[in-house]
Amino acid sequence: MFRALCLWVLFVVANGFKSEEFRNCDKASFCRRNRFRPEGNSTIVLRSGVVNGGVYVGTVEDTVDNGVALELWVIAYEGGIFRVRLKERNPLRVRFEPPDALVSDLDLQRVSIEAVPSQANPDVTYLHTNDGSGAVLIVQHTPVQIDLAVNNAYLMSVNNRGLLNFEHYREKRDGDEEGMWQETFRSFTDSKPYGPASVAFDLTFLGSEHVYGLPEHATGSSLKETRHSVAEGGGAISEPYRLFNLDVFEYLSESPFGLYGSIPLMISHSAERTVAAFWLNAAEMFVDVTKVRGDFSSQTIAQRPRVVTHWISETGILDLFLFVGPRPKDVVRQYTGVTGRTPLPPMFAIAYHQSRWNYRDEEDVYEVDNMFDTHAIPYDVLWLDIEHTDGKRYFTWDKSLFPSPIVMQNRMASKGRHMVTIVDPHIKRDPGFVLHEEATAKGYYVKDSSGRDYDGWCWPGSSSYVDTLHPEFRSWWADKFSLANYVGSTPILHIWNDMNEPSVFNGPEISLPRDALHHGGFEHREVHNAYGMYFHMASYEGLLRRGGYKERAFVLSRAFFAGSQRVGAVWTGDNAAQWDHLAKSIPMVLTLGLSGLAFSGADVGGFFGNPDAELLLRWYQLGAFYPFFRAHAHLDTKRREPWLFGEPWTSDIRDAVRRRYMLLPYYYTLFKETSKTGVPVMRPLWLEYPSDAAVFALDSQFLVGKDLLVRPVLEAGAKQQSVYFPGNDVWYDVLTCEGYLGGRVADIVVSLSSVPVFQRGGSIIPRKDRARRSSTQMEKDPYTLVVALNLVGEAEGTLYVDDGKSFDFDYGAYIRRRFTFANNRLESVNDSPIGRSAMEYATDCLVERVVILGLAKDQYRAVLEMSAQHGRVRRDVDAVYGPPMLLKGAQNRALVLRLPNVPVSSDWSITIGKSSVV
Structure with a gap:
């Protein structure tokens, strides 16, 4: 049986994605019932409503379905956030809600609502707040319709098409449609013992042509239509976007099919305003998108463009959050204020990671580690996949292959490096395996529909799946x-959670049955998309607990949900060594960042298949700018460590990796910003240039922070790349120092060694330019400041520094410097908030080099x-023209101040002038 299963898995992997293995809307009865429901058919009405404790509470009735009573809550939070909740008043069965997706102190952010009946229409109530946002909810009673307006401008509308539908748990009755009480997909039968319970609604974004979000899909960042508007022919034109966490082999590009994670967040953007909606719901979901063209200048709502x-x-x-913006960064702050922000990672985690399935044994680990040093390529983390375990039992080691894991880890630690091992949620059903025996005895496994521990198949063979919903688990x-x-582990060992969608090889759609049971009696259908998040949370808590809550932890997860960003990084799953997957990784990572998951990346080189040297190089050149930078490959692929293709490929890959290490101070400063604001590290151009329509659907280039513009090479054999420069200032090529004015397109010549990267005029970026084995060994290295002058000869930037590993920064142990350049004078001043905690962070690091562009x-x-x-000290600093970067292709076109050797933590200034004047 196990051999047959393994052959089946290898067959699926070898043949890639097969759509017939997975459900679409037509094969899901709840989707069919709702997708083609006639518009204007909503029967849900508001009977009464009052403000109680600052919250608007309404009594709602479904007038058709036996007069079932529902309750409506409208809650407001600081900064322009409304929450609309609709649920049954006395349900036959309690429905699952995933509160752990939200921050624990959300209630502290509440503001009071005032309900004002309309003088002109008794069927309308206005809900105001006093938070200064100018936002108001207009609640229509019959049927229920909720509009969001700011300063009399309508932005969003819920149920204006009359598609709000709330199926209620009921006793089985004659006349129920097929699929309501039992449904079969392929050879699997879903028992549906509680009957139909779907929820659906329409949401219109007014004054917009672009919407983003709904990760995870391998599509462009600006979501495409799935249905035409009635005016343009009507009808379905493709599958709706699906949100259902699944283990998908070699996923297809430009497909609305759901992948490994799900976040029901949609952001609407126009040059005038950005707003967003987030549905807190962990069940399977489908979303249709229709774009209605219109005239932005029209004062009539019906004539303006909108996305339906x-x-x-x-x-x-229905638990719907509405965010009023008004700018893109405001929406990101508002959403991450509700679901949480990415904690500041340890420094090593934002450096380069080397992985494959699998490094064979300790000698293989040592050989790979030594070859990185031989070829002078830095890296920080080496990963071990499932083959390192004893018979695929997690928290164990294969003693024949890894007889001395502590010695191995200590050897890595001596070079400042770390390791990661894999821990998945399926546990081998082995009577002699202590983990399995304990989980069985304590009742910590998901049950099948009959109440027995579920027995499915995954890498270990017969496996049970931990019930991540169980708080005691x-x-x-x-x-x-x-x-x-975890015998054989050390403090430098961190964790990788894979297969946590969850993946079940012999289950429906390679996952758990929907009628499997969790703690509290909830069916798996209710909790599915949050399952991986709960597993991720438990593993992250484990590493924090291991370090006494003093050391930061790193845990990577494949599956995710809203709130996953609070506990670690994610990646885009099992991609392939294909040029289209290289290109699609950009909008995928950008969308994850907009959805709160700022710490994300894609497998460099592609997980499946064998990239040629050019594709691998181009992926390293792009991957060096992902927030999470890891190379990874499938067990059956050819080895592809950076030196194996020989020259000139090894040197060019080395330069790509070194560029990331040079920029680590900049990335670390950005991650600190992300931890405070939620604004992602890797950004679409419209996040920084919200009024420039030319960038609203641009996925071939992106920003790192606001100061680096990256245009990767995404096609084989490319000799030049077309680059759009946003804004109205100048952008400098970081190698050639050539300046390009904003608002224009330029064709940039590229070689295999080069990838177009530009620094924004008006910025100052900190770097560390010395080549080291790992980021840990760079801790005391000096800094380089790259000053890119704008058209009036000014620039500014920030540097954040702490110990890179502990939580001491929470107590004031950090340095934050602000650099400014104006009137030919570069200054460094303290930018830490006044009155911070007393703990100090000290460093002997110097600024040894200043590069000035412009x-x-x-x-x-x-x-x-x-x-x-x-x-007072006053002395000359050597000033000469030289290369801006210590990498191949850098030209002598920048003014370089050599060896000022000033402490990075001190106040100082450098005045620059013509030698005949100063």
Whole structure:
């Protein structure tokens, strides 16, 4: 049986994605019932409503379905956030809600609502807040319709097409449609013992042509239509976007099919305003998108452009958050204020990771590690997949292949490196396996529909699946990561959660049956999309607990849901060594960032298949700018470590990886910003240039922070790349120093060694340019400041520094410097908030190099001034023209100030002028 299963898995992997293995809307009865429901057919009406404790509470009735009573809550939060909740008042069965997706202190952000009846129409109530946002909800009673307006401008409308539908748990009766009480897909039967329970609604974004979000799909960032508007012919034109976490082999590009994670967030953007909606629901979901063209200048709502969406979920409640913006970054802050933000990762985690399935044994690990040093390619983390375990039992080691795991990890630690091992949610059903025996005895497994521990198949063979919904399980699981319980682990070992969609090889759609049972009696259909998040949470808690909550942890997850960003990184799953997957990784990572998951990336080189040297190089050149930078490959692929293709490929890959290490101070500063604001590290251009319509659907280039513009090479044999420069200032090629004015397109010549990267005029970026083995060994290295002048000769930037590993920054142990350049004077000043905690962070790091872009070639003199222990210091600094970067292709077109050697933590200034004047 196990051999047959393994052959089946290998067959599926070898043959890639097969659409018939997975459901679409037509094969899901709840989607069919709702997708083609006639418009204007909503029967849900508001009977009464009052404000109670600052919250609007309404009594709602479904007038057709036996007069079932529902309750409506409208809650408001600081900064322009409304929450609309609709659920049954007295349900036959309690529906699952995933509150752990939200931040724990959300209630502290509430603001009071005032309900004002309309003087002109008794069927309308206005809900106001006093938070200064100018937002108001207009609630129509019959049928229920909720519009969001700001300063009399209508932005969103819920149920204006009359598609709100709330199926209620009921006793089985004659006349129920096929699929309501039992449904078969392929050879699997879903028992549906509680009957139909779908929830659906329409949501219109007014004054917009572009919507983003709904990760995870391998599509462009600006979501495409799935249905035409009635005016343009009507009818379905493709599958709706599906949100259902699945283990998908070699997924297809430009497909609305759901992948490994699900976040029901949609952002609407126009040059005038950005708004968003988030549905807190963990069940399977389909979303239709229709774009209605119009005239932006029209004052009539019906004549303005709009995006009409239809949301359909198998079960759950309606729990809808509306975010009023008004700018893109405001929406991101508002959403991550509700679901949480990415904590500041340890420094090593944002460096380069080397992985494959699998490094064979300890000798293989040592050989790979040594070859990185031989070829002077830095890396920080080496990964071990499932083959390192004893018979695929997690938290164990194969003693014949890895007899001395602690010695191995200590050897890695001696070079400042770390390791990661894999831990998945399927547990081998082995009577002698302690983990399995404990989970069985404590009742910590998901049950089948008859109440027995579910027995499915995954890598170990016969497996049971931990019930991540069980709060006692999560604490028990966290304890398994202690050094005492995880025998052979050390503090430098971190964790990878894979297969946590969850993946079940012999289950329906390679997952758990929908009628499987979780803690609290909830069916798997209700919790499916949150399952992986709960597993991720438990593993992250385990590493924090292991370190006494003093050390930061790194846990990577494949499956995710809203809120996953609070506990670690994610990646885009099992991609392929194809040029289209290289290109699609950009909008996928950008969309994850907009949806809160700022720490994300794609497998460099492609997980499946064998990239040729050019594709691998181009993927390294792109991957060096992902927030999460990891190379990974399938067990059956050819080895592809960076040196195996020989020259010139090895040197060019080395340069790509070194570029990431040079930029680590900039990335670390950006991650600190992300932890405070939620604004992602890797950004679509419209996030920074919201009024420039030319960038609204641009996926071939992106920003790192606001100061680096990257245009990767995405086609084989490319000799030049077309680059659009946003804004109205200048952008400098970081290698050639050539400047390009914003608002224009330029064709940039590229070679295999080069990828177009530009620094924004008006910015100052900190770097560390010395080549080291790992980021840990760079800790005391000096800094380079790259000053890119704008058209008026000014620039500014920030540097954040702490110990890179602990939580001491929470107590004030960090340095934050602000650099400014104006009137030919570069200054460094303290940018830490006044009154921060007393703990200090000290560093001996110096600024050893300043590169200035935008000064004409001439003879310059630079004079440094700073305070010292015995008075004021004033001295000359060597100023010469030289290369801006210590990489291949850099040209001598920048003014370089050599060896100012000023402490990075001190106040100082450098004045620059013509040598004949200063």
